[in-house]
Every structure is written in C-alpha cells, then in structure tokens.
Amino acid sequence: MTTDLSLLTTAAEKWDAAAKDFEKVQKTYDSQVKSAGFDGSWTGQANMYARPTMQQTFEQYTSAAKEARALASLLRDAHTQFTELRGKLKSVVADAEKAGFKVGEDGTVSSATPSDRAALHDPDYQAELAKVASARSDWAQKLADMVNVFDDADHGVRLALTTAVQDTDLFDGTANGFNAKAEGDxxxxxxxxxxxxxxxxxxxxxxxxxxxxxxxxxxxxxxxxxxxxxxxxxxxxxxxxxxxxxxxxxxxxxxxxxxxxxxxxxxxxxxxxxxxxxxxxxxxxxxxxxxxxxxxxxxxxxxxxxxxxxxxxxxxxxxxxxxxxxxxxxxxxxxxxxxxxxxxxxxxxxxxxxxxxxxxxxxxxxxxSGNPEAATSFLDPGAEGKNDHLEYLLKKREWPKVAMNGPGALLSRNDPTSQAGLGLAIEAASTGRTPLADGAQPDPEARHNEAQARVMHDTIEFLDQGTSTEVPANLRRPVANALAQYTVDTHDILSSTNADMIRNAERGYWDPDGTGKIHMAVRRDHLTQVMRGLSEDPDAYGTLHSAETDYIARELDKLPGDATRDSISSTLGKSGAALGAYSAIREDISNDHRSQAYANADWKTKVAYHIIGGLVTPLPVGPEAFRLGDGAQRLVDTWAFSMANDMKAQADAKANAEISDHYLDATNQLTLMVDGWAKEHQIDTRADAGKKHVESLTLQMLSNFTSGNKLASESLTDTGN
Known part of the structure; x- marks a missing residue:
C-alpha cells in the first residue's frame, strides 16, 4: 500500500535511455568497425571469417535496443496495472471503514463489540452480532480477493520481465544474447x-x-x-x-x-x-x-x-x-x-x-441467476409480449430425458435435476436479486420494476393448470422464494379488496401513483392454485407463510395503541383474509395426504420447523439483508417461540404435526400476534377495557378469515382428492 510505484516509471526511463545508447554505439560500430569488413578495403581469409561475426555483433545492438525498449514498456504497463489495483484495494478498505469496520495493516478486519455482558443474553443483540460477523467476513473476503488479484498481477510482471531477457532465437549465433523478439506488451x-x-x-x-x-x-x-x-x-x-x-x-x-x-x-x-x-x-x-x-x-x-x-x-x-x-x-x-x-x-x-x-x-x-439483470431481460415477455422465452420454458419445451436400456427396448425417464436452473433464473429475474441462500429470509415488501413484475405474473399464469395445478419439484422452492418477495401484493390479491389489483390482473402490474413503485397483479384463483402447487414442498409453503406473517407483523406494528376498530378494519381484515387463504391451501394438502398419514404428519412438521428456523433465527442476506423492526419481530416471536417451545418438548411426529396444526391455525396465530401487539403498546389485557379492545381487534381479523378461506377453497375445488 505504501510502495513507491513511481520507481517503475523511473526504471522505464533508464531502459529507454539504454536503448538509445545501444543505438548510438551501433552507429559508431557500423561506421568505424563493421564498415572496414564490408567496404572492400579489407580482403582475404581473415575478412571472410570476420564478416559474419561483425554482422552478428551489429544485429545484437539492434536486439539490445529492442530488449531495452520492451523492458521499459513492461515496467510502464506494470506501473499502470499496479496503480489501478492499489486504487481498487484502497477503495475496498475505505468502503469497509465507512461501513464501521477497521482494517489492520495485515489486512485483518475487525469491529467494535459492546462490552456489556448483560446484553449477551438479549436475542436482538445476538442477531445483531451475527449480522456484524457475517458482514466482517464478507469484507475480509473482498480484501483477500483483491490481494490475490494483485499477487497474480505481480507474478505476471515477473514472468514478462524474465521472458523479455531470454534469447529465444536458437539460430542467431549467440547462446545467451539479447532478445530480438522481446515483447513489450x-x-x-x-x-x-x-x-x-x-x-x-x-x-x-x-x-x-x-x-x-x-x-x-x-x-x-x-x-x-x-x-x-x-x-x-x-x-x-x-x-x-x-x-x-x-x-x-x-x-x-x-x-x-x-x-x-x-x-x-x-x-x-x-x-x-x-x-x-x-x-x-x-x-x-x-x-x-x-x-x-x-x-x-x-x-x-x-x-x-x-x-x-x-x-x-x-x-x-x-x-x-x-x-x-x-x-x-x-x-x-x-x-x-x-x-x-x-x-x-x-x-x-x-x-x-x-x-x-x-x-x-x-x-x-x-x-x-448470478446476474439477475440478464435473467430478467431473458425471461421478461416485454410490454408487448414479444419475448416468448418464459412461455417456451414453462409450457412448450420438451425437457431432456435420461436414456436407459430396458428389457428389449430403450427406455427413458425424467431427469431429477431438470428445471433446477430455470427455477433459480425465475427467482433472480422476478426479484432483481440473486437466489436466496437456504435459510435466508425473503423481504415481503421488496421493490420491483415492471419487467420483474411481468416475469412473476407470467410465471404464475404459465404454471397455472386450474384446480389440478402441479408445479415441477425443482421449481417449487425458488418460485416460492420469489413470490414471498411479492407478499405486499399477494396479501391484497388474496383478500380480494383491491380494485386496482383486479383491473390490472391481465396486464400483470400497475403503478398506483406513477412513482415507479410497481405492484404485481394476477387473478386471485390463479395465484391460489399455483401457491397450492408450490406448497407440495413444505419448505416452499413455510417460506410463503413466513413472509405473510412478517408482513402482517409489520402492518400490526404500524397501528397505534389507541387505534379504533373502524380505523384499522382494512389492515385487520386483509390479514385475516390472507391467512384464510393459507389455511385453505394447508387443508387441501392435508386432505390430499389423508391416505398417507405419515406423509401428512411429516409435511406439517417440516412446515413448522421451517417457520421456526426462519422467523426465530433468520439468516441475513448480504449488505441489504432483510430484517424486521424490533416491534414487528417481537410480534412474530410471541407466536413462533410458543410453537418452538412446544415442538422441543415433543419427539413424536404425530404430536409435532398436531402442534403445527395448532399454531398455524389462523385463529390461534392471529390471537397470539394481536396479544403481542397489545403488550408492545402496554395494553393491560387483564383489565376489562384492555381485554375487550384486544378481543374486538381479533374478531375483526377473524371475521374476514372465513371469506378468505372460502374463496381459496373454491379455487381448489375438484383437485382430484
């Protein structure tokens, strides 16, 4: 970081000067020595033997000048390259320090850690520590990567300088002469x-x-x-x-x-x-x-x-x-x-x-999927629907088979890895972000542009097959990850209360105030049917349910403690209707698995563990990690920790499935979350006034649960159960 790189250009200037000196000596040699052997004044056998040597010496001066200029050029290239790389390295250091980290002279990255021992037992503090540790590791890796690039460049310069001074012509009469073919680039x-x-x-x-x-x-x-x-x-x-x-x-x-x-x-x-x-x-x-x-x-x-x-x-x-x-x-x-x-x-x-x-x-x-912008442009149908890539991939493509020899015939089967890449690309294209890592928590209020919303809308439309919708296994998790980042929209769609959502369902998106805050729109029944298809994977359902819970917690957290039933009816009603739809999907899965009791219990248990793991110990996602506000997180924890504690006490699959049913039941979930909201606002639920107020809010949410559940159930009728 402190090396004087200007010494490289100083050395280059000296090599340029050396080249000029070689050329001067060559001229003197040509006029005062070589000329004697070639101007006819010297004849005889000695001249015959001397002339090749004179020519060789003359050419060596040319080679020496060529080699010197190549070295000068290489040193200037090295100066340019090292200066640029050092600038990039300094920029990474500055960014790390701007983010609150200290970078030592040896490249180690450190951050200040509060010394209050009591704070070590605070869940919020532990979550913050984990977030800081993850960011510190990321910065350390960025610095290490830059140092490695610098080291590779240094190796390259050494190779070029070494190569430039090697005599590559085996037939020029000199074993270790100057390099006439020295490369200066x-x-x-x-x-x-x-x-x-x-x-x-x-x-x-x-x-x-x-x-x-x-x-x-x-x-x-x-x-x-x-x-x-x-x-x-x-x-x-x-x-x-x-x-x-x-x-x-x-x-x-x-x-x-x-x-x-x-x-x-x-x-x-x-x-x-x-x-x-x-x-x-x-x-x-x-x-x-x-x-x-x-x-x-x-x-x-x-x-x-x-x-x-x-x-x-x-x-x-x-x-x-x-x-x-x-x-x-x-x-x-x-x-x-x-x-x-x-x-x-x-x-x-x-x-x-x-x-x-x-x-x-x-x-x-x-x-x-590692380049979301490229994925979006490849899959986006465009404002006029001219790009058919997404339709081709989801509806028309004949996905490659695995061939195998069978008894007397050549057989084929589906490739179990098929469409894994497509799922990741859809997630990246519709969100503008690289796919979520396992355990990472999606942001239910993520922002999107028109192209991303079109990809999400068309993905739902192309996957929808009516009441018997089946989503290929390798698409379930990534599409659920993507859809969870549209929860602010699916929340409204499932509640069927937003007229703009309904009007723009065919177009696929709308901009409510012309500010570029794009919302995805799609038909409610199509959304419900695709969500049901995704939910065959318990982790996919868990992701969607968790995102909905996060969003409800955010909406509840915005409500003041003295909010009246009428003033918050929209917030409470939409939440109840949305969870009603989720209940209908969960019920449909259970009915479909009725003849497979173990599979049903296993699905429910996996959903519960996914939700517990995601909500109680969320995994940050890079520098723009999604994180609930403290108040909203506590509303989620009120419900999720209760479920987690009950699950820990049981080892039986059937018992865990029953616990999952209990806490995922909308009545119980909403009651626990509203109760948490009351505690956040110091509402005494033991007193009559506080108790009645909380009950009134809970009833407002549950009154819409029935309608949301009924609409979703109708969309899933005749699924072949």
Missing part, C-alpha cells in the same frame, strides 16, 4: 504463455511441476484483462476451448488428487477468460467467436454412442465462474434454443460426464 506475454500451456494440455500432455504451479495464477490473471482474454480465445477458437475444457474435466476428475486443486483453478481461470473476452459484444472478436461457437456447440466431441456436444462442455465450463455479461448470456441462450429446436433429442442424457452440463440450457439459466 504485458498482456500479450501472459496470453502467449497461457496459450502455450493450453495447447500442451489440449494435446494430451501433462504440465511439469513448474508449469502446474504457474498455470493457475496465469489463467486467473489473463481473465482480468479483456484484450489478453480475447487473444487466448481467438487463438484457440471455440473448438479448442471446448477441447481444453473437456481435458481439464478429465484431469480434475482423475485419481490424481494431489493436483486436482491446480486443475480446478485452471478451469476456473479459463471460465473467467470467457467472461472477460465476451464482455464487449460490439467487438470484432465477439461476432467471430459467437459464430464459431454456434458451430462447435452442436458438434459431438464424444463417441458415436456416447455423445458430448459442444454446448454441454462449454456451459459446464461457464459454471466455474460467477458472472458474465448480460448480452452474452442472452445471446448464448438464444443460440442454444435455436440448436435444440432443430434437434429436440440432442440433449438426451446417456450417462454422466463430470464437468459437463447435460442440459446446457437449464444449466445456463442457473449461471444466469
């Missing part, structure tokens, strides 16, 4: 060495120990520069890149465990090279590369009876990097769809090929 040096190692690997040879140590950082460093990345990929071409990816898959999956980490790192670096090279979609390189990839994507790189197509290997490679440009991801998705429409059976899975993506489109969608 840092990126080109790294790219050429990367290509050399890539070609060696691709040809089936193994890297020697020194090369294996060099390759990981070299591939990583090349991936930091667009020009170097494009040079590498342009030289290898799509075919060569795919062949190298296949070779690395084999090496990383072989029994050579001692070198697995190195080959994994090379593979990640190669994926990063693809990311950097394809970032500029307007470059001449991009169109050439894309056209080549279209051809290589449907080429069989495997055996006749065990095909491995280019797109399968290429997308498998992409999964080793976290982020790619929007346009590249969209273009690649378009090209894969075009390829599979020409050959619908092309992605049939015959056997596992580690490192490859058997269904490249689904795996690409998984990659796309």
């Amino acid at each position: 840092l990126e080109k040096v790294e790219a050429k060495e990367t290509i050399r190692l890539a070609e060696k690997l691709k040809s089936g040879k193994k890297l020697d120990p020194e090369e294996l140590a060099e390759a990981p950082w070299l591939f990583r460093d090349v991936a930091q520069d667009k020009k170097a990345s494009q040079l590498v990929l342009d030289t290898m071409g799509p075919d060569g890149t795919i062949e190298l990816a296949n070779r690395l898959n084999g090496l990383a999956g072989s029994g050579d465990k001692s070198h697995k980490e190195a080959y994994d790192a090379i593979r990640s670096g190669l994926a990063g090279t693809v990311s950097a090279a394809t970032e500029d979609t307007k470059s001449p390189f991009y169109e050439k590369w894309r056209e080549g990839l279209r051809k290589a994507g449907t080429k069989n790189f495997g055996g006749e009876n065990d095909p491995v197509y280019g797109y399968q290997s290429f997308v498998g490679l992409m999964e080793h990097n976290k982020r790619y440009g929007n346009q590249f991801l969209n273009d690649l998705g378009d090209d894969i769809i075009a390829a599979e429409k020409k050959d619908k059976a092309i992605w049939t899975k015959w056997r596992d090929h580690p490192g490859t993506a058997s269904d490249p489109l689904d795996h690409l969608l998984g990659v796309m």
Whole structure:
C-alpha cells in the first residue's frame, strides 16, 4: 500500500535511455568497425571469417535496443496495472471503514463489540452480532480477493520481465544474447504463455511441476484483462476451448488428487477468460467467436454412442465462474434454443460426464441467476409480449430425458435435476436479486420494476393448470422464494379488496401513483392454485407463510395503541383474509395426504420447523439483508417461540404435526400476534377495557378469515382428492 510505484516509471526511463545508447554505439560500430569488413578495403581469409561475426555483433545492438525498449514498456504497463489495483484495494478498505469496520495493516478486519455482558443474553443483540460477523467476513473476503488479484498481477510482471531477457532465437549465433523478439506488451506475454500451456494440455500432455504451479495464477490473471482474454480465445477458437475444457474435466476428475486443486483453478481461470473476452459484444472478436461457437456447440466431441456436444462442455465450463455479461448470456441462450429446436433429442442424457452440463440450457439459466439483470431481460415477455422465452420454458419445451436400456427396448425417464436452473433464473429475474441462500429470509415488501413484475405474473399464469395445478419439484422452492418477495401484493390479491389489483390482473402490474413503485397483479384463483402447487414442498409453503406473517407483523406494528376498530378494519381484515387463504391451501394438502398419514404428519412438521428456523433465527442476506423492526419481530416471536417451545418438548411426529396444526391455525396465530401487539403498546389485557379492545381487534381479523378461506377453497375445488 505504501510502495513507491513511481520507481517503475523511473526504471522505464533508464531502459529507454539504454536503448538509445545501444543505438548510438551501433552507429559508431557500423561506421568505424563493421564498415572496414564490408567496404572492400579489407580482403582475404581473415575478412571472410570476420564478416559474419561483425554482422552478428551489429544485429545484437539492434536486439539490445529492442530488449531495452520492451523492458521499459513492461515496467510502464506494470506501473499502470499496479496503480489501478492499489486504487481498487484502497477503495475496498475505505468502503469497509465507512461501513464501521477497521482494517489492520495485515489486512485483518475487525469491529467494535459492546462490552456489556448483560446484553449477551438479549436475542436482538445476538442477531445483531451475527449480522456484524457475517458482514466482517464478507469484507475480509473482498480484501483477500483483491490481494490475490494483485499477487497474480505481480507474478505476471515477473514472468514478462524474465521472458523479455531470454534469447529465444536458437539460430542467431549467440547462446545467451539479447532478445530480438522481446515483447513489450504485458498482456500479450501472459496470453502467449497461457496459450502455450493450453495447447500442451489440449494435446494430451501433462504440465511439469513448474508449469502446474504457474498455470493457475496465469489463467486467473489473463481473465482480468479483456484484450489478453480475447487473444487466448481467438487463438484457440471455440473448438479448442471446448477441447481444453473437456481435458481439464478429465484431469480434475482423475485419481490424481494431489493436483486436482491446480486443475480446478485452471478451469476456473479459463471460465473467467470467457467472461472477460465476451464482455464487449460490439467487438470484432465477439461476432467471430459467437459464430464459431454456434458451430462447435452442436458438434459431438464424444463417441458415436456416447455423445458430448459442444454446448454441454462449454456451459459446464461457464459454471466455474460467477458472472458474465448480460448480452452474452442472452445471446448464448438464444443460440442454444435455436440448436435444440432443430434437434429436440440432442440433449438426451446417456450417462454422466463430470464437468459437463447435460442440459446446457437449464444449466445456463442457473449461471444466469448470478446476474439477475440478464435473467430478467431473458425471461421478461416485454410490454408487448414479444419475448416468448418464459412461455417456451414453462409450457412448450420438451425437457431432456435420461436414456436407459430396458428389457428389449430403450427406455427413458425424467431427469431429477431438470428445471433446477430455470427455477433459480425465475427467482433472480422476478426479484432483481440473486437466489436466496437456504435459510435466508425473503423481504415481503421488496421493490420491483415492471419487467420483474411481468416475469412473476407470467410465471404464475404459465404454471397455472386450474384446480389440478402441479408445479415441477425443482421449481417449487425458488418460485416460492420469489413470490414471498411479492407478499405486499399477494396479501391484497388474496383478500380480494383491491380494485386496482383486479383491473390490472391481465396486464400483470400497475403503478398506483406513477412513482415507479410497481405492484404485481394476477387473478386471485390463479395465484391460489399455483401457491397450492408450490406448497407440495413444505419448505416452499413455510417460506410463503413466513413472509405473510412478517408482513402482517409489520402492518400490526404500524397501528397505534389507541387505534379504533373502524380505523384499522382494512389492515385487520386483509390479514385475516390472507391467512384464510393459507389455511385453505394447508387443508387441501392435508386432505390430499389423508391416505398417507405419515406423509401428512411429516409435511406439517417440516412446515413448522421451517417457520421456526426462519422467523426465530433468520439468516441475513448480504449488505441489504432483510430484517424486521424490533416491534414487528417481537410480534412474530410471541407466536413462533410458543410453537418452538412446544415442538422441543415433543419427539413424536404425530404430536409435532398436531402442534403445527395448532399454531398455524389462523385463529390461534392471529390471537397470539394481536396479544403481542397489545403488550408492545402496554395494553393491560387483564383489565376489562384492555381485554375487550384486544378481543374486538381479533374478531375483526377473524371475521374476514372465513371469506378468505372460502374463496381459496373454491379455487381448489375438484383437485382430484
């Protein structure tokens, strides 16, 4: 951080001066020495032997000047690169300190911790400590990543300087002369060495120990520069890149465990090279590369009876990097769809090929979920509905099968991993955020734009099949995660009280005041039916129910202690109606599982544990982590802790299912939450006035429960139970 980088430019100036000196000496040598051997004044056998040596010496001065100027150029490149990287590192340090953390000279990140021992037993304090610890870890990782990039760049400069002073011409008559081919472009040096190692690997040879140590950082460093990345990929071409990816898959999956980490790192670096090279979609390189990839994507790189197509290997490679440009991801998705429409059976899975993506489109969608903006643009039907990607994926696509030999015939079955990537992409596209980690708590009041709301609306419409709606297993959790972040809208839709929601159900969204605060709108019966399909997964139902509970708690927390029944009828009524719909869904699941008593009990128990885990000990989600206000959190805790304590006392599945039924019953849940609200506002429920007031509020909520439950039940009639 404190190194004087200007010494690099000072050294560069001296090497430039040395080049000029070599050229001056060359002129003197040419006029006063070499001329004697070539102007005809000196003849004979001695001259015949001297002339080649004189020419060689003359050329060495040229090579020396070339080498010196290359070193000067490399040192200037190093100064530019190191200065830029140090600036980025300082920026990360400044951001960490702005966020309240202290960064030590050795890069350690620390934060102040209150010393009040009594606070250690406060649940809110413990939650805050966990949040701070998570953020501290994130900043430490960001700093470590930047330091690693700096270290890779330093290795690259050392490689370039070492290469520049090596005599690469074995036939110039000098064993260790000056380098006439010295390269002064840092990126080109790294790219050429990367290509050399890539070609060696691709040809089936193994890297020697020194090369294996060099390759990981070299591939990583090349991936930091667009020009170097494009040079590498342009030289290898799509075919060569795919062949190298296949070779690395084999090496990383072989029994050579001692070198697995190195080959994994090379593979990640190669994926990063693809990311950097394809970032500029307007470059001449991009169109050439894309056209080549279209051809290589449907080429069989495997055996006749065990095909491995280019797109399968290429997308498998992409999964080793976290982020790619929007346009590249969209273009690649378009090209894969075009390829599979020409050959619908092309992605049939015959056997596992580690490192490859058997269904490249689904795996690409998984990659796309890491870039929500790209996922949204790919799946958004658009204001005029011209983009049919989402409809194709949810309604029209024939998802690849797994082929297997049966008795006297070739059989096929569904791939258990099918649509996993699609689910993640829908979650990212409809929320504008990367998919939630397991245990993370969705924000029921998250904001969305028009495109995201259209994706959510159309997902519901395309999944809806009427009263018998079934949602593919791998879509349930991610779509529920996404829908939970629209709870502010589903709360209104399920209560059927918002006319704007009803009017805009076909359009899919509306902006109530023209401020860009977009709401998703969809038909209530379609929403209910899809929620029922999602709820086959108890964690999906738990996510939705938890988000609804969070939102009700927020709405209750806004109510003042002296609120009258009439003044808060809307808040209470909507909450009761929404929970009535959730009860209808839960009842329908139970009825459907009636002949499977264990499955029914297991579902209920899993729902309860999901809710307890999510509400009592929520997992933060990055710097914009969702967190209830203290008052609202206590309203949730009043209910959730009671359920948790009862669950802890039981080990029997049937008993736990009954406890789940008890606390998820809307009457009990609402009563406990309103009681918690009363305590928050110091309302004495033991006194007649306080007791009557709380009872009145509870009845207001429960009066709407019946209507909400009835409407939802009607939407689920004739489900085949």
